[in-house]
Amino acid sequence: MKTQDINIKNKKASFDYLFIETYTAGIVLTGTEIKSIRQGKASLVDTYCIFINGELWVKNMHIAEYFYGSYNNHSARRDRKLLLNKKELRKLQDAEKNPGFTIVPVRLFLNEKGLAKLVIALARGKKEYDKRQSLREKDDKREMARMFKH
Numbered sequence: 833m834k835t836q837d838i839n840i841k842n843k844k845a846s847f848d849y850l851f852i853e854t855y856t857a858g859i860v861l862t863g864t865e866i867k868s869i870r871q872g873k874a875s876l877v878d879t880y881c882i883f884i885n886g887e888l889w890v891k892n893m894h895i896a897e898y899f900y901g902s903y904n905n906h907s908a909r910r911d912r913k914l915l916l917n918k919k920e921l922r923k924l925q926d927a928e929k930n931p932g933f934t935i936v937p938v939r940l941f942l943n944e945k946g947l948a949k950l951v952i953a954l955a956r957g958k959k960e961y962d963k964r965q966s967l968r969e970k971d972d973k974r975e976m977a978r979m980f981k982h
Contacts, residue, residue, distance in 0.1 A: 838869060840940040842876035847966060849936055849955035855924070858915035859890070859948050864898035865912075869948050874940055881914065881935035881952055883925055888914040890937055890950065914950060924954060932956050 861869070868874065873896035881890050889911045897907075916924070927933055939951040958966070 838872055838942045840872070840874050840876060842879065842936065842938055844877070845936045845938055847963060848958060849953070850958055850962070851953040851955050853954045854938065855916060855920055855952050857888070857950050857952055859950050860913040860915065861948060865895050866948055868895050868898045869940070870942065876937050876940060879937045881937060883928065886921070888916060888921060888924065890914055893937065914952070927954050
């Protein structure tokens with residue numbers, strides 16, 4: 833598996849949230865964490881972002897312990913700092929203060945330099961009827977694809 837093939841998505845996020853704006857952030861990682869990500873052993877299920885002292889952190893992101901790691905292996909669900917410029921951080925922090933808005937991780941990937949990047953989105957929670965509409969659109973697309981296939 834090439835490093836550019838790593839593309840870990842948070843599928844539930846697009847179902848539960850309406851994305852307003854997306855950003856690509858760097859992640860502060862240890863050596864064993866990046867090695868696990870390069871093997872594709874990471875998950876964005878139940879992850880969220882939070883501001884702590886003006887810095888953006890991703891919480892509950894699972895990166896499996898590196899198989900060949902020794903005594904200095906990382907803990908799987910530790911908090912990891914996200915790297916954005918000050919203007920983006922300020923904009924996100926102001927937007928998150930509004931009720932109903934949150935910041936959710938959408939996709940984890942490795943860029944062409946081999947650096948881990950996390951796509952995050954400023955999002956608003958969907959109501960139940962919005963979710964039903966999303967499911968209906970997905971079913972319609974699938975049905976259309978099936979009809980054109982035959």
